[in-house]
Amino acid sequence: MKKLINIVSLMLLSAVMVGCSSFGGGDSSTSNGTTGTNGMVNGATTTGIDGGTAFSGHALDDPSSPLSTKVIYFEFDSSAIAPEYEAVVAAHAAYLAANSTVSIVLEGHTDERGTREYNVALSENRAKSVLDLLSLQGVTGSQVDITAYGEEKPAALGHDEQSWQLNRRVELVYPAH
Amino acid sequence: MQHLIKLAFLILLSVTCYAQAAPLQIEITQGVASAQPIAVVPFSVGANVGVVNVDVAAIIAGDLSRSGRFKTLARTDILNRPLTADQVNFRSWQALGQDNLVIGSISKEPNGQLSVQFQLFDVYKGEQLTGFKIPTDAKNLRGVAHRISDLIYEKLTGQKGAFSTRIAYVTSRVNIAGKIEYKIQVADADGYGPRTIVTSSEPLMSPAWTSKGDKISYVSYERGRSSIYTQTLSTGQRTKLRSFKGINGAPAWSPDDSQMALTLSKDGNANIYIYNVITGAFRRLTNSYAIDTEPSWSPDGRQILFTSGRGGKPQLYQISVNGGRASRVTREGGYNARGRYAPDGKSIVMVHRVGKKYQIGSLNLKTGFTSVLTKGNLDESPTFAPNGSMILYSTKDGLKSILAAVSSDGKVKQKFRLQGGEVREPAWSPFK
Numbered sequence: 001m002k003k004l005i006n007i008v009s010l011m012l013l014s015a016v017m018v019g020c021s022s023f024g025g026g027d028s029s030t031s032n033g034t035t036g037t038n039g040m041v042n043g044a045t046t047t048g049i050d051g052g053t054a055f056s057g058h059a060l061d062d063p064s065s066p067l068s069t070k071v072i073y074f075e076f077d078s079s080a081i082a083p084e085y086e087a088v089v090a091a092h093a094a095y096l097a098a099n100s101t102v103s104i105v106l107e108g109h110t111d112e113r114g115t116r117e118y119n120v121a122l123s124e125n126r127a128k129s130v131l132d133l134l135s136l137q138g139v140t141g142s143q144v145d146i147t148a149y150g151e152e153k154p155a156a157l158g159h160d161e162q163s164w165q166l167n168r169r170v171e172l173v174y175p176a177h
Numbered sequence: 178m179q180h181l182i183k184l185a186f187l188i189l190l191s192v193t194c195y196a197q198a199a200p201l202q203i204e205i206t207q208g209v210a211s212a213q214p215i216a217v218v219p220f221s222v223g224a225n226v227g228v229v230n231v232d233v234a235a236i237i238a239g240d241l242s243r244s245g246r247f248k249t250l251a252r253t254d255i256l257n258r259p260l261t262a263d264q265v266n267f268r269s270w271q272a273l274g275q276d277n278l279v280i281g282s283i284s285k286e287p288n289g290q291l292s293v294q295f296q297l298f299d300v301y302k303g304e305q306l307t308g309f310k311i312p313t314d315a316k317n318l319r320g321v322a323h324r325i326s327d328l329i330y331e332k333l334t335g336q337k338g339a340f341s342t343r344i345a346y347v348t349s350r351v352n353i354a355g356k357i358e359y360k361i362q363v364a365d366a367d368g369y370g371p372r373t374i375v376t377s378s379e380p381l382m383s384p385a386w387t388s389k390g391d392k393i394s395y396v397s398y399e400r401g402r403s404s405i406y407t408q409t410l411s412t413g414q415r416t417k418l419r420s421f422k423g424i425n426g427a428p429a430w431s432p433d434d435s436q437m438a439l440t441l442s443k444d445g446n447a448n449i450y451i452y453n454v455i456t457g458a459f460r461r462l463t464n465s466y467a468i469d470t471e472p473s474w475s476p477d478g479r480q481i482l483f484t485s486g487r488g489g490k491p492q493l494y495q496i497s498v499n500g501g502r503a504s505r506v507t508r509e510g511g512y513n514a515r516g517r518y519a520p521d522g523k524s525i526v527m528v529h530r531v532g533k534k535y536q537i538g539s540l541n542l543k544t545g546f547t548s549v550l551t552k553g554n555l556d557e558s559p560t561f562a563p564n565g566s567m568i569l570y571s572t573k574d575g576l577k578s579i580l581a582a583v584s585s586d587g588k589v590k591q592k593f594r595l596q597g598g599e600v601r602e603p604a605w606s607p608f609k
Binding site for chain 2: 121
């Protein structure tokens with residue numbers, strides 16, 4: 001069982017490292033990224049080939065855009081957004097402000113240290129920090145939902161700083177994407 | 178992708194009243210030299226009783242030694258097995274260094290009913306201290322054994338035994354699909370016979386017994402957000418408490434079960450509320466801009482102990498159930514959280530940080546003295562046995578989370594192991 005946990009935690013770790021931004025359902029592949037932008041008629045999907053330079057998928061999946069970053073990490077016991085994530089939040093704010101029918105779920109998480117219900121509240125504060133920044137930049141409250149998971153849904157299963165830093169996070173999940 | 182998302186939101190949830198699960202194994206990791214020696218002679222079984230597959234004497238001996246208050250004589254050292262009081266040679270038990278002796282029998286009454294009889298002797302005075310005949314049926318022999326342990330423990334220590342109680346806890350394991358599966362289970366206090374009461378693919382947390390012990394409330398994320406459910410153990414039926422935007426967490430029942438303290442963040446940030454079962458009203462109890470959570474009722478039902486970040490770091494505070502000013506309870510250490518009152522109300526246990534380690538601390542409310550009871554790095558969720566003798570908590574055993582118990586004086590320690598999963602958030606039931 002330990003082995004299994006190790007393997008799973010390795011899988012989760014590597015998934016995070018290659019840039020998979022979310023385990024909460026917000027993860028998306030680029031293969032069907034044409035939906036919505038290029039149009040989809042009667043189930044047929046058109047995809048450009050030979051282009052090579054332009055990203056043909058959904059704006060939220062464009063690896064060159066800050067919108068492709070959908071996880072924001074936090075310092076221990078802190079719900080302050082680090083300066084390096086301000087551009088990411090700003091990009092999501094602009095996207096949401098421009099697309100008022102799009103909604104987002106901010107899933108707050110903590111590492112395993114500290115008590116569980118306190119961590120639920122801490123994870124809510126983290127999600128609210130993101131919400132506050134989004135609101136400041138024109139996103140309406142009805143577009144945003146928060147779920148505070150505390151330490152209950154770790155992204156990495158280890159009991160060391162390496163895992164903990166991956167677990168102190170807010171995941172930006174677009175349920176319809 | 179749409180399908181994937183739907184799958185991710187599809188919650189696999191099942192509520193059961195009784196499903197068998199893997200048993201817990203208990204290992205005593207630290208005992209005390211001062212434990213009282215006692216011999217529990219294997220119970221005789223009447224010829225007409227039939228096959229009995231419960232070793233009543235072994236269960237009693239296990240209960241007594243786990244309490245840390247007793248040292249039971251190994252069965253291989255029990256050479257003569259008296260069946261009746263007049264067969265007891267007290268000198269031979271004195272020679273074996275025993276203070277007390279238990280003998281007993283299982284027999285069938287003329288009306289077909291089974292009964293278990295036991296006698297407890299003081300080996301030095303050569304007299305019987307207590308003895309009972311308890312009618313039962315074959316299915317309840319284990320329960321009868323725990324009742325006998327309770328009676329022996331109470332006679333010899335003056336404190337009510339808690340061997341007939343139960344424990345609830347949360348388990349989680351990663352399934353083959355790589356997803357975490359959460360359960361709440363209930364087992365006997367000795368870890369025997371765990372039953373799953375609810376299973377979910379989304380987090381389950383904070384199990385809390387009603388004071389009557391017939392129901393368990395818990396937090397479930399099965400609707401994609403937290404809600405509090407209260408489930409009747411005998412039927413498996415449950416009701417969802419009215420839930421609000423934000424956090425719905427940390428349920429705690431009042432001593433008379435007429436009110437539930439809980440954490441809601443509907444009015445901004447996490448604060449403590451009191452839900453009145455009769456009127457259905459929610460009353461806000463705390464009013465701070467910091468995190469207030471993890472309420473616990475004082476045994477007299479007048480005070481609520483809770484964790485608050487209002488001073489910058491989490492500390493424990495106490496507030497009257499009627500509201501007013503909260504006063505700070507913990508002074509020692511930069512982190513004290515999730516406190517629980519001892520059944521006598523004279524002390525509290527909590528998660529107490531020592532350096533970088535989260536351990537279980539006990540604060541004597543009279544002297545203000547804090548003692549550290551455990552040695553782990555990530556110990557949490559302490560819960561008192563209803564007689565106050567032991568504290569069950571969760572700790573890390575390598576990569577895994579397991580349950581462990583420590584006597585309230587810190588002298589006796591034991592580990593509970595469950596096969597193949599994480600076990601945490603224990604909650605000890607009240608007395609039956």
